Amino acid sequence: MLDFQGDTPAYVASGTVKSTDGAFADRLRQIFESVGGIVQEFQPDIVVFESVFMHKNPGSALKLGHARSAAICATFEHKLEVFEYAPREIKQAVVGTGAATKEQVQHMVVSILKLGGTPAPDAADALAAALCHGNQRRMRARLGSGNMIAGQI
Amino acid sequence: MLDFQGDTPAYVASGTVKSTDGAFADRLRQIFESVGGIVQEFQPDIVVFESVFMHKNPGSALKLGHARSAAICATFEHKLEVFEYAPREIKQAVVGTGAATKEQVQHMVVSILKLGGTPAPDAADALAAALCHGNQRRMRARLGSGNMIAGQI
Numbered sequence: 001m002l003d004f005q006g007d008t009p010a011y012v013a014s015g016t017v018k019s020t021d022g023a024f025a026d027r028l029r030q031i032f033e034s035v036g037g038i039v040q041e042f043q044p045d046i047v048v049f050e051s052v053f054m055h056k057n058p059g060s061a062l063k064l065g066h067a068r069s070a071a072i073c074a075t076f077e078h079k080l081e082v083f084e085y086a087p088r089e090i091k092q093a094v095v096g097t098g099a100a101t102k103e104q105v106q107h108m109v110v111s112i113l114k115l116g117g118t119p120a121p122d123a124a125d126a127l128a129a130a131l132c133h134g135n136q137r138r139m140r141a142r143l144g145s146g147n148m149i150a151g152q153i
Numbered sequence: 154m155l156d157f158q159g160d161t162p163a164y165v166a167s168g169t170v171k172s173t174d175g176a177f178a179d180r181l182r183q184i185f186e187s188v189g190g191i192v193q194e195f196q197p198d199i200v201v202f203e204s205v206f207m208h209k210n211p212g213s214a215l216k217l218g219h220a221r222s223a224a225i226c227a228t229f230e231h232k233l234e235v236f237e238y239a240p241r242e243i244k245q246a247v248v249g250t251g252a253a254t255k256e257q258v259q260h261m262v263v264s265i266l267k268l269g270g271t272p273a274p275d276a277a278d279a280l281a282a283a284l285c286h287g288n289q290r291r292m293r294a295r296l297g298s299g300n301m302i303a304g305q306i
Contacts, residue, residue, distance in 0.1 A: 025225055025235045032226045054211055061211040065218020072178055072219075073185045073226040082178045 001042055002113075002130040009134050011113045012042065014123040017071070028070045035074035047075045048133045049084040050125065085132050090125070093132035154195055155266075155283040162287050164266045165195065167276040170224070181223045188227035200228045201286045202237040203278065238285050243278070246285035 001012035017034040019027035039047070049072065055061035075082060088098030094108045106124040109115070112131060119127060154165035170187040172180035192200070205221065208214035228235060241251030247261045259277040262268070265284060272280060 025237075028222055028225055029229050032229055052215060055215065056211060058208040058211045058214040061214040062205060062208065062218040065215040066222035066225075069181055069219035069222035070226050072181055073223050076182050076185055084178075 001038075001044065002127065002134065004134050004137075009113065009131060011115060011127070014119045014127050016120055016122050019067075024066075028066055031067055031070040032074045035071045036077065039075055039078050039080065043078075044080060046133065047080045047082050048129045049082065050090060050129050051084045051086045053086070083133055083136075085129060085136070089136075090129050090132040093135045094128045154191075154197065155280065155287065157287050157290075162266065162284060164268060164280070167272050167280050169273055169275050172220075177219075181219055184220055184223040185227045188224045189230065192228055192231050192233065196231075197233060199286065200233045200235050201282045202235065203243060203282050204237045204239045206239070236286055236289075238282060238289070242289075243281050243285040246288045247281045 001014065003010040003012050017031055017038075019030040021027075049068070052064060052068065055064065072082065085093075091100040091105060092098045094100075094112065095104045100108075102121045102124070105128050106118055106121060109124045109127045109131070110118055113127065118124070154167065156163040156165050170184055170191075172183040174180075202221070202225065205217060208217065225235065238246075244253040244258060245251045247253075247265065248257045253261075255274045255277070258281050259271055259274060262277045262280045262284070263271055266280065271277070
C-alpha cells in the first residue's frame with residue numbers, strides 16, 4: 001500500500017494474504033474477506049493487480065483464476081479503480097529490466113521507498129506493482145494513454 | 154432456483170447471467186453483481202455449483218476460474234451454504250446416466266419440474282444441479298454423508 005499524494009510515493013503497509021487448508025470455497029472466502037478487510041481498513045482509491053500469463057498446467061491456471069478473481073471481486077464493493085500490469089512491466093518499472101529476479105525487485109523496492117527492512121518477495125512484488133502504476137500514471141498524465149481494466153472514468 | 158420446502162421440488166426461476174464485451178474486470182464485476190442481485194432478490198439458503206474438471210487449454214481454464222469465482226464470491230455476503238457436484242453426478246441424478254446429452258438434461262428437467270416451456274441449456278443444467286442437490290440431500294439425510302464445500306455447519 002503506497003501513498004502517492006506527496007512528491008514521492010510513501011510506504012503505508014504491505015503483506016501477504018494466506019488461505020488455510022480447507023474446502024475450496026472456504027479458501028476463496030478467506031481471500032475475498034481478507035482483501036475486503038484491507039480495502040475497508042485503508043480505503044485506497046486504486047488497486048493494482050499483476051496480470052497473469054499463460055500457465056502450462058490447466059489445473060493450476062483454474063485455481064489461480066479462482067483465487068485472483070476472489071481478490072479482484074473483493075474490491076468491487078468499494079468502487080476502486082482497478083489496474084493491471086504484466087510482470088515484465090512491473091520489473092521494468094522498478095529494476096529497469098523486465099527479466100529482473102525477485103531479489104532485485106526486493107532490493108529496489110527497499111531502496112525506492114527507503115524501507116527499514118526487506119518485505120517478503122510477494123509483498124515486494126505488490127509494492128513494485130504499485131510503484132509501476134505510479135510511474136505509468138505520471139507518464140499517462142503526459143501522454144494521455146492508459147491501461148485501466150475497470151474503473152470510475 | 155427451486156423450492157424444496159414441499160414434498161416435491163418446485164420451480165421458482167431460472168436464467169443465464171451474461172457479461173457484455175469490455176474490460177476483463179468489468180466483466181467479472183457484471184457476473185459478481187448479477188449473481189449478488191439474484192441472491193439478494195430470492196434469498197436462497199443454498200447455492201449449488203457445477204464443479205469443473207481439467208481443461209486442455211490453460212488460457213480457458215484461467216478465464217473460467219475467474220468467472221466461476223466471481224459467481225461463488227457473490228454468495229459470500231449472504232452466508233449461503235455452497236455445494237458443488239460434478240457434471241456426471243448432475244446428469245446421473247436427472248437422466249440416470251452420467252453421459253447424458255444437454256437435450257436429455259433439458260427434457261428431464263422439464264418433465265421432473267412439470268415446466269410449461271423448455272429452459273435454455275445452461276439454465277436447464279443449473280436446475281439439474283439443484284435437483285441433484287435435492288437428491289443428495291435426501292440420501293445424506295439417510296446416510297449421514299455429504300460433500301458440502303463450504304457452509305454454515
